[in-house]
Amino acid sequence: MKRSTSATIHDVAQLAGVSPATVSKVMNHAPHVSDETRARVQAAAQKLNFRPNRIARSLKMSRTATLGLITDDLEGVFTMSMMRGVEDAASEQGFSVFLCNSYGDMARERAHLEVLLDKKVDGIILLSGYRVRQRGAPALPLGGLPVVYIYQYTHDMPVPCIIPDxxxxxxxxxxxxxxxxxxxxxxxxxxxxxxxxxxxxxxxxxxxxxxxxxxxxxxxxxxxxxxxxxxxxxxxxxxxxxxxxxxxxxxxxxxxxxxxxxxxxxxxxxxxxxxxxxxxxxxxxxxxxxxxxxxxPLVEMGRLAGNLLLTAISEGTESAELQRVPCPLIVRQSCGAELA
Amino acid sequence: MKRSTSATIHDVAQLAGVSPATVSKVMNHAPHVSDETRARVQAAAQKLNFRPNRIARSLKMSRTATLGLITDDLEGVFTMSMMRGVEDAASEQGFSVFLCNSYGDMARERAHLEVLLDKKVDGIILLSGYRVRQRGAPALPLGGLPVVYIYQYTHDMPVPCIIPDxxxxxxxxxxxxxxxxxxxxxxxxxxxxxxxxxxxxxxxxxxxxxxxxxxxxxxxxxxxxxxxxxxxxxxxxxxxxxxxxxxxxxxxxxxxxxxxxxxxxxxxxxxxxxxxxxxxxxxxxxxxxxxxxxxxPLVEMGRLAGNLLLTAISEGTESAELQRVPCPLIVRQSCGAELA
DNA sequence: TCAAAATCGGAAAACGATTTACATCAAGTC
DNA sequence: GACTTGATGTAAATCGTTTTCCGATTTTGA
CATH class of the missing domain: 3.40.50.2300 (Response regulator)
Known part of the structure; x- marks a missing residue:
């Protein structure tokens, strides 16, 4: 099947009879464009089924709206719930997440980190599948890229760590x-x-x-x-x-x-x-x-980590603290308490 | 912390005293470059700790070495193992995978599909967390992008489906x-x-x-x-x-x-x-x-799906068949059989 | 020995967006 | 009427690669 090549901002500009710059403004809801032009551009975009190429945008903006998540145990029983939290937080803000499995092997972690860095992710999450424990710095210097640890902590570097209480x-x-x-x-x-x-x-x-x-x-x-x-x-x-x-x-x-x-x-x-x-x-x-x-509180931990990372990205500030998330009591019948 | 901006192909070219084109050739192991120049360029790249920007590369090449994986149940008990298989297969070939959770909701699936498409993934995997069942076409036309189904199948479109036997x-x-x-x-x-x-x-x-x-x-x-x-x-x-x-x-x-x-x-x-x-x-x-x-055989199913997708991407051919992966017997002690 | 072919390296044009700086024009202002 | 102001829209530069020519030099072949 032939892969249909999609319309560019240029095509839309041509159809609407304006310049690419104007189309860009319309797409990004920027000011200084008349309602009349805006409507014309939007109609053209609609007609061509135009969607901006995120790769091109990222190249110019040097922001990819992408997070990297590296776990040492993808099959761990707690891993997925934390990942769900992260994914929820990320996709709510239009971010995507790269999934990497290191098997706890530093060489693999380094390899994954390299491609994440090369692919210009905006931030990185290091998620342990094991019961909370201490670990060291990432296998590769991150050059100032925001990072957060989940289900593990480190004192080797100032970085937010999320663990259960x-x-x-x-x-x-x-x-x-x-x-x-x-x-x-x-x-x-x-x-x-x-x-x-x-x-x-x-x-x-x-x-x-x-x-x-x-x-x-x-x-x-x-x-x-x-x-x-x-x-x-x-x-x-x-x-x-x-x-x-x-x-x-x-x-x-x-x-x-x-x-x-x-x-x-x-x-x-x-x-x-x-x-x-x-x-x-x-x-x-x-x-x-x-x-x-x-x-x-696995999902909450994931969400928290995701949100922490996202604000670190947008604000450019990292608050390097260890956060312990409360573990709620789930009462069923094995203690004989009344159910609420 | 200041984010250190990394060296570009231009910097390397300048340091090595050649043109960017030549550096590109060296980095991609292309022919028509003398050993002497190659060595000089490599030395320069090493010295500057140069790593090619994958975003820029993707823009030109229109291949991202990235897969999108959408699951309807990230927390499903079988999901992780299948994902591990996919991730294994992908990372072996230098591909990354985007993780998306649709919660089985078509609107969310469509939203995820949109960003995957916008981010120009090379292929897509649709993974069900539920016991094998039938589902329809993706929530969005994929425009010829290769796709494979795991743990579910469809007859709505010609597409490879991987399920257990x-x-x-x-x-x-x-x-x-x-x-x-x-x-x-x-x-x-x-x-x-x-x-x-x-x-x-x-x-x-x-x-x-x-x-x-x-x-x-x-x-x-x-x-x-x-x-x-x-x-x-x-x-x-x-x-x-x-x-x-x-x-x-x-x-x-x-x-x-x-x-x-x-x-x-x-x-x-x-x-x-x-x-x-x-x-x-x-x-x-x-x-x-x-x-x-x-x-x-969850991990194997994931691997198979990943590899199928990867060959579809590189060869440009999709073999739309339903594959049933064998389920092996694990003998322990609850049947009284001798252990091998 | 001379033409044909192969090799080496570079200039420049993509790829598809965003952004800056500027031109144009209409409306106020005094 | 001249001048400022503000609103619109555009041309061109930019992001960092890859790739297609093309010229210059060397090697090959007869």
Whole structure:
């Protein structure tokens, strides 16, 4: 099929009997053009189905209305929601986003960065698919191009970083458990080297202390983030001489595994043991009972990052701060609280 | 921070004492330039850290080395893996990809298509996040721009469509069940209006017939794709006077729910009932027992689509066929088969 | 040895917009 | 009537490449 070559500003000018400069003014709603001419030009543009060539425009303007997004784990379970936020924010302002996957490999990151720079993106987002952690500078000097980090942070350079408020989320969850009358709160966590795991544990401790409830170290277990780990560690905790009456699972996968263990032991949820997860994965609502959980505000984080970048681009100013986005409580039925 | 303006081909030419045309030739490895000049130019380019401006190049060449990818569900559970395949294929050939989310809304799709067209992408991918289904033409005439459909198909226009071989996958799974000695195979399916559900059921019937094993309609249930549905329907099937000795669950979520039901009933998996899922979601490996399942070849589908589009772009030819990509069996422990 | 062919490098014209500086004309102003 | 002012519209430069000639020099072939 032949690719029809589209009309240029020149064609429109000719048809409307004006100069290209005038057409440009009309297209950009610039002043100093009479209504009569404006109408004539618009009619001509319409008739020729004219759309300005963004490449040509970018060449002159040195702004492309394009963002680059590099992630180290495109298939990560949290990646897409954050990307959706970014994409939403970007497309609302007429920006497009380039999607790049580095697989966490610096050489690939550099390669992607090179083409993004060559293609003159207006700003760059570096998005980690892993649980919040620290990382260094981009694999390539960006020459002053605005950049924002999501789900990770750096102190190597002054740059805005967006991460969830894990600590606050854990506080919220613990308060909820306290509210429904639990006092012996077991914690099944992810690996200790994740900052998210540390923050969440600290949040539990904080909320307990705040309420004057003693914290029992015997009730916390560090493991992996997924089902099998939750299953095994829940068994461990429930086998204790003085078992917990609530389980704070630091991921929904862990909670799902723990739920299996509890079912297996004939322990009722939430009557005997209240269960709360973290992440608000989509399977959480389909557990038995539906899982109360702390949501990761992924879409909001993405939106925030996108908007931050967009204002940095338009204003030319970067506010290099670490922002922790609140993690809301999603109450379902695994803690026995009334549904609102 | 001041944005450093980078060197142009002109600067390089000046430093090397040649004309811009010659620099261009060197950068593009064109013939008719002496080794001596080439070296001088390369040295100059190196020294100035010169990188050709892709925008300028695109303007002249009317090729951008860019693909547009529009999905109707960025957060869909299968979307990311397909996107990874596309991104892989694209970046291997030096192409970038624009990410657009239409939310299944034609107006948004049209808006995205407009900017993609304006930005002169070389080709477009339309990716559905939902289970394979039929859709119509793009929301905007593409004027001969190459396009490929993933995870959906259309007969409205001649265009390549990439979908999984659901039928074949179901055949494979059923044969496996037969192989481990099961004869009364229950099926827990998704909603009947999904073509994937239809194809998979047909696959089971086909494999049964092929093996001369009678197909019992009483053993099939249509439901939803997720856990709670699997849980309820597994209970239903196991309550039958003559219950199945195997359950083919048409999603891993369904299988997970079914597994809960079986555990609850004290039915051993795989000893009493063999269980097989579909999709190969990442939680499948963490079930108890780890779930044997039929994998959706999502990354391969993405790669295939990407490569198809790239050759269409370079060769200028589109082969408009519907391709069904095979779904491999992933054997774990829920069917009792030996692990290879 | 001489013509034909190949090689090397450059000048200049694209590509399709935006923008600056300027020309033109009508309307006020004193 | 001369002068300023403001509104319209245009010619031309610009963005940074690629590409098409074309002239000059060298190599090849008979």
């Amino acid at each position: 894990d600590f606050g989320g854990a506080v919220t969850g613990t308060r909820h458990l306290l509210l429904v009358g639990r006092r012996r709160i077991g914690v099944i966590n992810g690996p200790a080297h994740y900052e998210a795991a540390q923050q969440r544990l600290a949040g539990v401790q904080h909320a307990l202390q705040e309420a004057g409830v003693p914290f029992d170290h015997a009730l916390v277990r560090m493991g992996k983030w997924y089902e099998t780990s939750g299953y095994a560690l829940a068994h461990e905790l429930m086998a204790l001489p003085n078992p917990p009456d609530a389980l704070f699972c630091m991921s929904d996968s862990i909670a799902s595994g723990a739920l299996s263990a509890l079912h297996e032991l004939g322990i009722r949820v939430p009557e005997d043991v209240a269960l709360i997860g973290f992440d608000n994965r989509n399977f959480a609502a389909h557990q038995r009972p539906p899982l109360t959980t702390i949501a990761l | 659901d039928f074949g996958g179901a055949v494979t799974g059923t044969r496996h069940l037969l192989l481990v000695g099961r004869r009364r195979i229950g099926v827990i399916n998704g909603p009947a209006h999904y073509e994937a559900a239809q194809q998979r059921l047909a696959g089971v019937q086909h494999a049964l017939q092929e093996a001369g094993v009678p197909f019992d309609h009483a053993l099939v249930r249509m439901g939803k794709w997720y856990e709670t549905s699997g849980y309820a329907l597994a209970h239903e099937l196991m309550a039958l006077p003559n219950p199945p000795d195997a359950l083919f669950c048409m999603s891993d979520s369904i299988a997970s729910g079914a597994l809960s039901a079986l555990h609850e009933l004290g039915i051993r998996v795989p000893e009493d009932v063999a269980l097989i899922g579909f999709d190969n979601r990442n939680f499948a490996a963490h079930q108890r027992p780890p779930l044997t399942t039929i994998a959706l």
